[in-house]
Amino acid sequence: MAHIDNLVAAIPDEDLRRALQAAVRKLTGGRQFGLVFNEHNPESVLLYKQQSVRRGSKVMVMRDGTADRTDTDETGVWVVTALSAGTASLAHRSDRTMVREAPRDRCVVVREFGDPVYPGLASTDRVVRNPDRPFHTLINSENFHALQALLYPYSGKIDAIYIDPPYNSGARDWKYNNDYVDDGDRHSKWLAMMDKRLRAAKQLLNPTNSVLILAIDENEVHRIALLLEQIFVGSKLQMVTVLINPAGASIADQFSRVDEHLLFVHIGSAQPARTETDTTPGLSSFVSVGGTAKTFAWEPFQRSGGNSRRQDTKAKFFPVWIHAETGQVVGCGEHLPLGSDRSEAPAPPEGCIAQWPIKRDGSEACWQLSAATFRKYLNEGRIRVGARNKTSGRWGISFLTGGHMAAIERGELVIDGRDSAGALIVKNAEGRLRTQVGKTMWTNGAYSATEHGSTLLKKFLPRRSFPYPKSLYAVEDALRYYLIDKPDALVLDFFAGSGTTAHAVMRLNHQDGGRRQSISVTNNDVSESEAETLRARGIYPGADEWEALGICEYITKPRLRAAVTGITHEDHPVVGDYRFVDPFPMADGFNENIEFFELTYEDPNLVSLGRKFTAIAPLLWMVAGARGERVDAIDPAGWAIPDDSNYGVLFEPAHWSNFVERVNQRATSGSPLTHAFVVTDSGSEYRQIVSKLPPGVQAQQLYRDYLRNFEINTRLPA
Structure with missing residues (x-):
């Protein structure tokens, strides 16, 4: 340099x-x-079915369902210069002297990075079990454009992101720029792919208090940790190791792998809460291996382990005075400075023995508290003396910590009077478990990806398979640490795969009556082996039979539908019961709603006044909380406020008085609106209308060329 x-x-x-x-x-x-990697060619998206080929369109020519690239045509992107009945005349995107002709039905419209994209959402189905609750959403889409589109309704509002990105094991199991990757640049391409998505995700997360949880194995854990530190500057990053396969997965010439990792990025004030979750059975001080509460135990008053020597403290080496006959503590002496011998300390009260903090090997230790705090705790009943050891002649002294008192305050422990020596009698609360801080090693059998991932998934999707689904309960517990006190949280997963994150959010709602919402994004790719089989049969991307076997249509959508309804895609009740924290029959389903969408790429040639409101209608509905009836079309009256919704749209400013009157009526009737959208190109007109709305209504301006409000893909996220 x-x-x-x-x-x-x-x-x-x-x-x-x-x-x-x-x-x-x-x-x-x-x-x-920091971490250095190549950016590589910007990713592009092939729009197999969504846009027709026009003059001026960027296209890729498909051969046997794959891009027809040559040595002189690395990107395979062409521009349509003319169209005839069945043929397209093409010029190379970067060198117009390179020309060719191709069958029109082999040309697929492509969007490269930098090409303006006008996204919309088209509903493909929905499940409604309780109209009063908000909707979960599943979006079938390439996830980078979906993340950019979601910035409109959810910028800075997401409470938690859980993602399980492709692990980049070296197999051809993930795509970059429409092609499976297994070359020598795979690490760099993987990082380039993740970098763009994580930067977009950062803009979605609540900057004051939110968490990003990323599941990863050893292939990329160190690289992605460095990337996370570069993107989320100032946030705390911690790694947890999870035992997901006790039997071990064989790896040629290496140790058998039994674990994976969870990386937690704590943004703002976010931190894991204390929960009843026991991630390491057998190691908890509060819970037995069987899940029952252990008998309450006081904390030893003499410090052990690190920083337990006399010289390690400045004020915690003093004598505790214990009456020789009654065994009661009567007080304590003052701290004896380092360098002073114990023989120099004042004598204890008559009839008492001075017990100093002394280790078994005879070396001097220290207490947990200072002398002043000890006296305070003694008066409060927070000091207890046990039996005297016949061999050493020493009494066991213990105390109630700040954590114990907090557990009493939370109702997890109860005080049942005082004993004869004046110490508090503390017991476990009936029917309650002590909450505890999570550990960085998770060994609970609930996290087995075989039993509670693959096997569980087959209950919802009989005779269908998905590679390496997460344990439902592992995702549930990871989210619980951050959502236990957020019953209205927004949770995003933009590598949704089989849909485990959304399923876990529904489980959390079932446990405490929460109204948390999940937003899931997954593509509709088929695996490479399935793609080869389909191509051999003459079936290519965009064909109905191909799309029906994609991840979203074949796995994610039917899994989440079955989770909500309790009925499989074969129209049978789901067999079996949920386990652990909240056991109940899977066939009961959930009291939840979910809607399925497809991200659409609207033709910029058709972006004109009044033409595409339906494309962005779901995004407005999401801004208002994704609950109640949606305004899906322009109302002839010039405005629309559905009776069971919490938002309205003013399409024609000329009708502002009727719109404002209805908004004010709703405010006084006890069902006020939370959001109002005003369609006008005039800033002054917009401000004048908004000034008439009642307090508490969040207003937003929409330009009359609706889709211009949502243009994406023209710049990388910061």
Whole structure:
């Protein structure tokens, strides 16, 4: 780097020198000591069914369902210059002298990074079991564009993101730029893919208090941890190891793998809450291996382990005075400074023995508290003396910690009077378990990905399979640490796969009556082996039979439908019961609603006044909380406020008085609106209308070319 600086400094042209210095600073800024990877060609999206080929369209020519690339045509992107009945005349995107013709039905419209995208959402189905509750949503989409589209309704509002991205094991099991990756650049391509998505995710997360949870194995854990630190600067990152396969997965010439990792990014004030979850059975101080509460135990008063020597403390080496006959504590002496011998301490009261903190090997230790705090705790009944050891002649002394008192305050422990020595009698509360801090090693059998991932999934999807689904209970417990006190939380998973995250959120709602919402995004890719089989039969992407076997249509959607209804895709009740925290029959389903969407790519040539409101209607509904009836079309009256919804849309400013009157009526009737959308290109007109709305209504302006409000894909997230 220094050599480059010297070379640039030697350039005599001052303007050129400054320009190059600025370019070098931009290129190297923030990456000198961080994770370095290539950006690679920006990702593109093939729109197999969504847009027809027009003159001026960017297209890729498909051969046997794959892009027809050549050595001189690395990207395979062409521009349509003319169309005839069955043929398209094409010129290369970057070199218009390269021309060719191709069958029109083999040309597929493509959107590259930088091409404006006008996203919409088209509902493909919904399940409603309780109209009064908000909806979960599942979006069939390439996830980067979905994340950008979700910024409109959810920027800075997401409470938790849980993602399980492709693990990049070296197999051809994930795509970059429409092709499966197994080459030498796979790590760099994987990081480039993750970088864009994580930066978009950061914009969605609540900056004051939220969490990102990322599941990963050893193939990319160290690289992704560095990337997370670069993106989420100032946030605390912690890794948890989870035992997911006790039997072990064989890896040639290596140790058998039994675990995976969860990376927790704590944003703002986020931190894991104390819960009843026992992630490491057998190691908890509060819960037995069988899940029952252990007998309450006081904390030893003499410090042990690290920082337990006399010299490790400045004020915790003093004598405790215990009456020799009654065994009661009568007080304590003052701290004896380091360098002073115990023999120099004042004598204890008559009839008492001075017990100092002494280890078994005879070395001097220290207590847990200072002398002043000890006296306070003694008066409050928080000091207890046990039996005297016949061999050592010492009494066992214990105390109630701040954590014990907090558990009493939470109702997990109860006080049942005082004993004869004045110490509090503390017991476990009937029917309650002590909450505890989670540990960084999770060994609970509930986290077995075989039993509670693959096997459980087959109950909801008989005779269908999905590779490596997560344990439902592992995802549930990971989210519980951050959502236990957030009953209205928004949870996002943009690598939704089989839909475990949404399923886990529904489980949490069932346990405490919460109204948490999940937003799930997954593509509709088929596996490479399935793709080969379909191509051999002459079936290609975009065909109904191909799309029916994609992840979203074949796995995610039917799994979540079965979870909500309790009925499988074969129209039979789901067999079996949920386990652990909240056991009940799976056939009961959940008292939840879910709607299924497909992200649409609206033709920019058709983005004009009044043409595409239906495309963005679901996004407005999401802004208002995704509950109640949706305004799906322009109302002839010029405005619309559904009776059972909490938002309205003013399409024609000329009708503002009727709209405002109805909004005010709802405010006084006890069912006020939370959101209002005003369609106008005039800022002054918008402000005038909004000034008439009652307090508490969040207003937003929509331009009359509706889709222009939602243009994405023209810049990378910061």
